[in-house]
Amino acid sequence: MxxxxxxxxxxxxxxxxxxxxxxxxxxxxxxxxxxxxxxxxxxxxxxxxxxxxxxxxxxxxxxxxxxxxxxxxxxxxxxxxxxxxxxxxxxxxxxxxxxxxxxxxxxxxxxxxxxxxxxxxxxxxxxxxxxxxxxxxxxxxxxxxxxxxxxxxxxxxxxxxxxxxxxxxxxxxxxxxxxxxxxxxGYGRLQDGGAPPSDRPIVVEFRNAYVDPVRLMLHRGLVSFAPPDARPDVRIRHDPGTLNLMMFGRVSQARAVLTGRVRISGRRPWLLPAFRRKFRTPS
Missing domain, CATH: 1.20.120.450 (dinb family like domain)
Known part of the structure; x- marks a missing residue:
């Protein structure tokens, strides 16, 4: 998107x-x-x-x-x-x-x-x-x-x-x-800090039942929309309310995953923590 x-x-x-x-x-x-x-x-x-x-x-x-x-x-x-x-x-x-x-x-x-x-x-x-x-x-x-x-x-x-x-x-x-x-x-200085820049792009796709998929890419410390032909490293299928509660520290990732309301898959799901250290919300 x-x-x-x-x-x-x-x-x-x-x-x-x-x-x-x-x-x-x-x-x-x-x-x-x-x-x-x-x-x-x-x-x-x-x-x-x-x-x-x-x-x-x-x-x-x-x-x-x-x-x-x-x-x-x-x-x-x-x-x-x-x-x-x-x-x-x-x-x-x-x-x-x-x-x-x-x-x-x-x-x-x-x-x-x-x-x-x-x-x-x-x-x-x-x-x-x-x-x-x-x-x-x-x-x-x-x-x-x-x-x-x-x-x-x-x-x-x-x-x-x-x-x-x-x-x-x-x-x-x-x-x-x-x-x-x-x-x-443009997010200005809002996301300053977090994960150190890396030459290895990380593409994360977010999917839910209500809107078109959102596919984001972290590359060299910057978050942008992924190119249309980019293969996702991580796919997150989620209930939006649960994902928001998780992002703001109200629900743990373990609980969100165990309830099935957030499902993480893809070719390289272990790259998600690095993405989240950069693209993050207050918790």
């Missing part, structure tokens, strides 16, 4: 963002703000994090929208790599101190609404600056926020013993629209 975003994909991304925002808000509204979702974040902290992203994205889509109240935000933004995302989140939460769930949910709905309104009738491939100098298309921006709602909804639901599904079509957008979009338009 190297093609640009279709009208159908763009419509689906915006619909998913609207739907998952309301679903997430319903879960949050039924839980105590002091519920610990992770080792470090209460429900109120987690909600503030998600709200900060929606606020940031509304500003990216419409620069007239007020920016986050973080002094020196642009300086932080350009220096972020995958390995420093947690530090970046901590900086934002120190400046953005609101923790009242009622106020935060109102802000979330307003900013998601503003983002969606700002995206109406615009090219889904129009890019905005993101972390580490990456360029993210508007469709990828919506898909990233959908994934944040799904992942953090999972965290909260697990903490309170509720069921929380990651619908396959919505979860697939993270790879289909966000990660593929960043590869297509």
């Amino acid at each position: 190297t093609a640009t975003v279709t009208t159908e994909q763009w419509d689906a991304a915006r619909t998913a963002l609207a739907d998952q925002t309301e679903r997430f808000a319903g879960l949050v509204g039924s839980c105590r703000p002091d519920t610990m979702c992770t080792a470090d974040w209460s429900m109120a902290d987690m909600l503030a994090h998600v709200v900060s992203l929606a606020w940031f994205y509304a500003h990216l889509a419409d620069p007239e929208h007020p920016p986050l109240p973080v002094e020196g935000f642009d300086d932080y933004l350009t220096g972020v790599t995958v390995d420093r995302v947690a530090d970046f989140n901590d900086v934002i939460l120190r400046h953005f101190t609101e923790r009242d769930p009622v106020v935060l949910l109102a802000r979330l709905r307003a900013d998601v609404g503003h983002l969606l309104a700002s995206c109406a009738d615009r090219d889904p491939e129009e890019t905005v600056p993101w972390l580490g100098g990456a360029r993210v298309p508007l469709a990828g921006l919506c898909a990233h926020l959908v994934n944040e709602l799904l992942i953090h909804g999972h965290d909260l639901a697990r903490a309170v013993g509720r069921r929380w599904s990651l619908p396959g079509r919505d979860a697939a957008m993270f790879l289909e629209l966000f990660l593929a979009g960043v590869v297509r338009h």
Whole structure:
């Protein structure tokens, strides 16, 4: 997959963002703000994090929208790599101190609404600056926020013993629209570090039931779309929700594989760890 975003994909991304925002808000509204979702974040902290992203994205889509109240935000933004995302989140939460769930949910709905309104009738491939100098298309921006709602909804639901599904079509957008979009338009410094450059290309193919296969190549320290005639070294057939949970450290690779929701095969599956050390997400 190297093609640009279709009208159908763009419509689906915006619909998913609207739907998952309301679903997430319903879960949050039924839980105590002091519920610990992770080792470090209460429900109120987690909600503030998600709200900060929606606020940031509304500003990216419409620069007239007020920016986050973080002094020196642009300086932080350009220096972020995958390995420093947690530090970046901590900086934002120190400046953005609101923790009242009622106020935060109102802000979330307003900013998601503003983002969606700002995206109406615009090219889904129009890019905005993101972390580490990456360029993210508007469709990828919506898909990233959908994934944040799904992942953090999972965290909260697990903490309170509720069921929380990651619908396959919505979860697939993270790879289909966000990660593929960043590869297509440039990921800047975001993936700095990780595996050392190698002259031996590694081609990894991702397949699921919802979107066309995505085939990526790591070569000499750079990730790009693999040529059409490149033979995959690794094939990953996956349930999108499980793959996303695995990439963000919520589910171990061993558990994902043992449940059959992630299946790894190919000519050289042992090359996958080297690929993942470079092409990685915060966990």
